[in-house]
Amino acid sequence: MVIAAFARFSSVLRLGSLTSLLLYGSMSGASDFGTTGLITLPTARMQADGSLTATLALNDVSDLYNITFQATPFIEATFRYAIFDPRVDRAKAKDANRDRSYGVKLRLLQEGRKLPALALGIRDVLGTGVWSGEYLVASKSIAAFDISAGLGWGRLAGRETFSSPFEWISDGFAERPSGSVGGVVGGEVRATSFFRGGVGLFGGVRYSVPNLPVQLIAEYSSDDYRREVGLGTLQKSSPVNFGVAWAIVDGITIAASYQQGAFAGLTLSSTLNFKKRPDRQFEQFYSVAIQQGRNIAPERLDLDAWYDRLLFDAERSGLRIHAAYFQPGDDHVGFTISNDRYTIWADALNQFFLLSEIHLPDALRKITVETLEDNLVGNAVQYQRVNIVKSSGRVSVHQRLNQATDPAGIKILPGSQLVRPAHRTDFGYPKLALGADLALRVQLMDPDAPLKHQLYIKGTGRIALSESYNIWSAVTIDVSNDFTTKRTSDSVLPRVRSEVNQYLTKGENALDFLFLERRTSISSSLHSVAYVGILEEMFGGAGVEFLYEPFASRWALGANLNWVKQRDFDKKFSFRDYQAFTGHTSVYYASPWFDLDFGLHVGQYLAKDLGYTFETRRTFDNGFSIGGFFTRTNVSAIDFGEGSFDKGMFLSIPYSLLLPRNTRGRYSTIVRSIERDGGRRLEGIVGNLWWNRRATRFDALQNNRDRIAP
Numbered sequence: 001m002v003i004a005a006f007a008r009f010s011s012v013l014r015l016g017s018l019t020s021l022l023l024y025g026s027m028s029g030a031s032d033f034g035t036t037g038l039i040t041l042p043t044a045r046m047q048a049d050g051s052l053t054a055t056l057a058l059n060d061v062s063d064l065y066n067i068t069f070q071a072t073p074f075i076e077a078t079f080r081y082a083i084f085d086p087r088v089d090r091a092k093a094k095d096a097n098r099d100r101s102y103g104v105k106l107r108l109l110q111e112g113r114k115l116p117a118l119a120l121g122i123r124d125v126l127g128t129g130v131w132s133g134e135y136l137v138a139s140k141s142i143a144a145f146d147i148s149a150g151l152g153w154g155r156l157a158g159r160e161t162f163s164s165p166f167e168w169i170s171d172g173f174a175e176r177p178s179g180s181v182g183g184v185v186g187g188e189v190r191a192t193s194f195f196r197g198g199v200g201l202f203g204g205v206r207y208s209v210p211n212l213p214v215q216l217i218a219e220y221s222s223d224d225y226r227r228e229v230g231l232g233t234l235q236k237s238s239p240v241n242f243g244v245a246w247a248i249v250d251g252i253t254i255a256a257s258y259q260q261g262a263f264a265g266l267t268l269s270s271t272l273n274f275k276k277r278p279d280r281q282f283e284q285f286y287s288v289a290i291q292q293g294r295n296i297a298p299e300r301l302d303l304d305a306w307y308d309r310l311l312f313d314a315e316r317s318g319l320r321i322h323a324a325y326f327q328p329g330d331d332h333v334g335f336t337i338s339n340d341r342y343t344i345w346a347d348a349l350n351q352f353f354l355l356s357e358i359h360l361p362d363a364l365r366k367i368t369v370e371t372l373e374d375n376l377v378g379n380a381v382q383y384q385r386v387n388i389v390k391s392s393g394r395v396s397v398h399q400r401l402n403q404a405t406d407p408a409g410i411k412i413l414p415g416s417q418l419v420r421p422a423h424r425t426d427f428g429y430p431k432l433a434l435g436a437d438l439a440l441r442v443q444l445m446d447p448d449a450p451l452k453h454q455l456y457i458k459g460t461g462r463i464a465l466s467e468s469y470n471i472w473s474a475v476t477i478d479v480s481n482d483f484t485t486k487r488t489s490d491s492v493l494p495r496v497r498s499e500v501n502q503y504l505t506k507g508e509n510a511l512d513f514l515f516l517e518r519r520t521s522i523s524s525s526l527h528s529v530a531y532v533g534i535l536e537e538m539f540g541g542a543g544v545e546f547l548y549e550p551f552a553s554r555w556a557l558g559a560n561l562n563w564v565k566q567r568d569f570d571k572k573f574s575f576r577d578y579q580a581f582t583g584h585t586s587v588y589y590a591s592p593w594f595d596l597d598f599g600l601h602v603g604q605y606l607a608k609d610l611g612y613t614f615e616t617r618r619t620f621d622n623g624f625s626i627g628g629f630f631t632r633t634n635v636s637a638i639d640f641g642e643g644s645f646d647k648g649m650f651l652s653i654p655y656s657l658l659l660p661r662n663t664r665g666r667y668s669t670i671v672r673s674i675e676r677d678g679g680r681r682l683e684g685i686v687g688n689l690w691w692n693r694r695a696t697r698f699d700a701l702q703n704n705r706d707r708i709a710p
Contacts, residue, residue: 053269134195188645204241323424584602611635612633629648
């Protein structure tokens with residue numbers, strides 16, 4: 001049970017969220033490899049833009065776990081984990097491999113009346129290349145049939161038909177290199193093998209059964225599973241595969257197949273689309289504008305004063321009014337507000353402007369709201385009142401103002417701090433808030449145990465000393481934990497991350513963080529955060545971060561500097577000997593393409609290596625965000641160890657997309673294929689100023705003006 005909630009603490013996965021996650025979406029059409037396709041083969045089809053598909057494919061040769069994201073309307077990206085010979089204990093398996101791979105597919109041509117859709121793809125971009133294959137595939141719909149045919153390289157050319165058509169460019173395309181193409185310790189891009197060697201033909205068809213949520217699938221596979229036959233996990237290989245797919249409910253598909261003339265397969269996939277803006281969820285209560293609301297108002301409020309009435313209704317809506325500014329005789333009023341409840345700031349502003357229409361005097365016809373996000377100045381939003389309508393009932397979805405939505409009446413302006421406000425709210429600092437939640441921590445893709453977990457109670461606390469100063473804390477109480485220290489670190493670098501299992505076992509009941517933080521805006525474009533204390537699970541110390549973000553600019557600059565010391569494994573108040581300075585200068589770019597944002601960070605990392613991190617994220621207006629990153633430093637691939645360099649995927653899902661209420665809580669995680677020490681930064685508190693402020697950024701507000709207007 002949550003006693004009190006702050007968005008800063010809502011980063012753990014509530015177990016009930018997974019059920020909701022699986023019950024929304026459309027039929028995926030995902031292949032066993034996660035890519036939109038047939039049974040094992042890709043097609044030129046794409047999911048709806050913004051779709052996230054999770055696929056689990058089980059058979060006697062390998063179990064495949066896939067996450068596929070439709071990164072843009074024409075780019076599909078897949079992260080995959082494969083467990084070979086899965087029905088046998090690893091010590092006795094003929095094929096004990098555990099493989100991590102990334103795939104990407106690019107649509108070259110959209111289907112027309114005569115022309116088919118055309119796509120180019122790579123099934124294993126980097127690493128060992130166990131599933132390596134490239135392809136060019138075309139797809140065409142004819143009545144209830146969706147027919148695909150393609151050219152394949154690598155494993156998709158096991159049944160080679162002809163030599164590479166690219167030999168005329170270079171003789172290097174004639175032969176496909178073998179060996180450590182993906183780097184001596186894996187993880188490197190396998191560019192020297194792309195589209196090289198002989199070419200195979202593949203193809204297949206999906207038939208949609210009329211009036212049933214069922215599809216029949218047949219394919220001719222150009223993968224002869226030569227590797228698996230050689231290892232003895234597969235006795236024979238036949239090119240024809242058959243399958244049937246059934247959409248159990250909207251968004252969940254189960255498929256059964258018979259593959260290679262040798263084994264049966266079962267595939268479960270679930271698809272969600274995160275691009276669509278969710279319906280606005282209105283807060284419902286009786287306003288103090290009517291008697292039912294006045295009956296529950298505190299006696300200290302002056303209900304004859306519009307500011308007190310507006311303040312009370314705003315707080316019940318999940319908004320805080322910090323100050324108001326106006327001059328007698330003027331028709332303009334300004335407010336500073338913060339948002340405690342709405343994932344989409346447009347919804348918070350819509351609610352505030354609605355309440356303003358109810359409570360403000362008719363003479364105040366222009367309203368400017370200064371947004372405040374974590375006590376940092378955001379952009380301002382100005383609303384010109386057109387038809388002033390008073391409500392005399394319950395504020396709810398059923399009783400909105402009787403004026404048409406007019407985005408032209410909404411303007412986005414540079415933020416500022418109100419000078420000499422006429423009203424300022426006293427929030428009664430210091431304030432204490434406590435919370436408790438059931439949380440789940442998982443570790444994926446460990447070669448010995450692909451899925452480890454810790455189920456624990458997470459207790460959180462915040463002491464708000466003022467609007468600028470806060471003390472944050474979190475403790476964990478273990479419920480169930482199967483993390484072990486059986487697999488020890490072999491790192492030759494300072495072990496800043498690779499001994500994470502030591503912290504998860506010896507510190508299962510412990511203090512996650514406890515630090516003092518100061519957040520303030522030096523100007524409307526320059527923001528800062530300073531912190532000292534136990535900053536995260538593995539490090540304590542002190543640091544500061546600055547962000548320069550001009551109004552309506554797509555560019556921003558950042559910098560952070562930190563001194564840190566490594567914590568003991570028990571995660572209490574003692575420390576190990578290792579200490580370091582770490583910090584980065586950053587350049588950010590908010591692109592106009594498909595909500596994609598980019599960041600480049602250059603500096604020194606926790607293991608004292610020097611280098612850069614490049615990251616990109618796509619963040620939709622509803623708050624869902626997904627992206628990837630990689631880091632290159634002066635640490636060699638050999639010294640880094642398995643994986644060659646740090647890389648991974650970022651995912652953040654607002655709970656408001658899954659729950660029937662407004663909340664700023666979200667589940668955020670970073671998925672890495674392996675925990676190593678090179679290229680690692682502090683996590684959680686540092687380097688996120690620009691990303692965390694996206695909801696109040698100029699383009700985010702400008703694109704949602706229709707949702708802001710009451």
